[in-house]
Amino acid sequence: MVPPTSSSVIDGVLVQWGERLFYPGNRIVKVEPPRLNTLWRRQAAVIRRRIEATVTRRAPQVMVKVTGGGRGMGAIAAHFRYISKNGQLAFEDERGVVRQDKEALHDLAEQWRLGGSLIEETSPRREAFNLMLSMPRGTDPQIVLMAAREFAQIELKDHFYVMVLHEHQENPHVHLSVRAESMGGRRLNPRKADLHRWRETFAERLRGYGIEAEATRQATRGEARRHEHLWQRKAREDGRLRSTPESMKSGDAYLRSRMGALRAWAHIVAALRTSDQAGDRELAERIASFIRGSTFAKEHSRKREREVPAHSRVRDVELVVSRDVPGPEFNR
Incomplete structure (x- = not known):
């Protein structure tokens, strides 16, 4: 031999x-x-x-994380208003329809409320998941948006979702809210393995547009930093955060x-x-x-x-x- x-x-x-x-x-x-x-x-x-x-x-490492989720239509509609700056920023749904005003935002919320099982104003369970897809400063925001669109078409198929590009901050990122119940009645329940796959998919779509991007786990890179949650960042900016969160895992x-x-x-x-x-x-x-x-x-x-x-x-x-x-x- x-x-x-x-x-x-x-x-x-x-x-x-x-x-x-x-x-x-x-x-x-x-x-x-x-x-x-x-x-x-x-x-x-x-x-x-x-x-x-x-x-x-x-x-550059992509970021895809779940920043929260609405327990009822009241919370979901409030998040719509937050990510679209109350309709001032363009928002895009799962059909690719782009709109930009308060009335369209209200119509979107009603579509979600009635599109499948009724979502009450308040609910004991999470009726939507809020995601954020981000790339480091200097990345073309429009490419981030296009990659996020393709990501959603692959990973969130058969779900209602809405996404908004934020390019007014340092890192271009897309806020994406997805209805937990699919059009076929199945519920989304993202786990750690799903989040890693989502990062891989987002990085792959970015590379398809010529943007070098990776989705390597923190453990693989020997990283120990703890990312700040969206609610913590908002509370800190508003002066409502009394203690400083631990920065290291x-x-x-x-x-x-x-x-x-x-x-x-x-x-x-x-x-x-x-x-x-x-x-x-x-x-x-x-x-x-x-x-x-x-x-x-x-x-x-x-x-x-x-x-x-x-x-x-x-x-x-x-x-x-x-x-x-x-x-x-x-x-x-």
């Missing part, structure tokens, strides 16, 4: 551990010992491109996710360092530098001298990305 080539071994490690880093479920893909496999090579090529975008080019789940990502990166770095290709070895060092510069790594470096519980004690980040990491291996 012909022994596997170095490139096949490395492709296997990229697929096995790259899937864990870049795709939902935080899973480890079990791969067979390396062999000629076109699909496998294509999967590895996709992982390489995502590593390059995240680590080398530091591609913490806790066991946070630590497990970051250490899981760090372990995956360590296996990829170890594999790339064994490559007979200079480009792979250079990529390994860029990844190591990227990890050392991450928020999590810096935070851990500051805390490593302090006493921590045995179950959360972790190896020094510098050691994890050093040449002491075991070489490529496969789950059999």
Whole structure:
């Protein structure tokens, strides 16, 4: 039997551990010992491109988050007024119809109230979800809007939704409100995996317009920042927020996710360092530098001298990305 080539071994490690880093479920893909496999090579090529975008080019990260939701038509209509500046900004529905005045805003609310199961003025359950799709400052707002439109057509099919572009603030973003009950009677219930898929879809649509965009998870990037909720930002701007929210994440789940990502990166770095290709070895060092510069790594470096519980004690980040990491291996 012909022994596997170095490139096949490395492709296997990229697929096995790259899937864990870049795709939902935080899973480890079990791969067979390396062999000629076109699909496998294509999967590895996709992982390489995502590593390059995240680590080398530091591609802008899309943001798709649920900012709240209306429990009744009163709250939903109030959100319509907020995102459209009471009808001053153009708003677009799921049919692609664009309107811009108070009367049209009122008509939209009545359509939602009666379009399916009746939505009472107040409701014990969430009757709509409010999303925000955002890109960093400098991105063309119209492209953000077009990508958001395509995102909604794919991910929110068969639902009533309305979206409004905000380009008067630093980051161009689209507010998108979607009726929880679909036209077929099924209810939307977004979970963590759905949110990650939504980010992936939005990033893909942006790339289709020539905008470099990525949807890499915070754990993969070693990030620890806690994003401010929309209600917190509004309360702070109005002077109603008495306490400052924690800006950094913490806790066991946070630590497990970051250490899981760090372990995956360590296996990829170890594999790339064994490559007979200079480009792979250079990529390994860029990844190591990227990890050392991450928020999590810096935070851990500051805390490593302090006493921590045995179950959360972790190896020094510098050691994890050093040449002491075991070489490529496969789950059999």
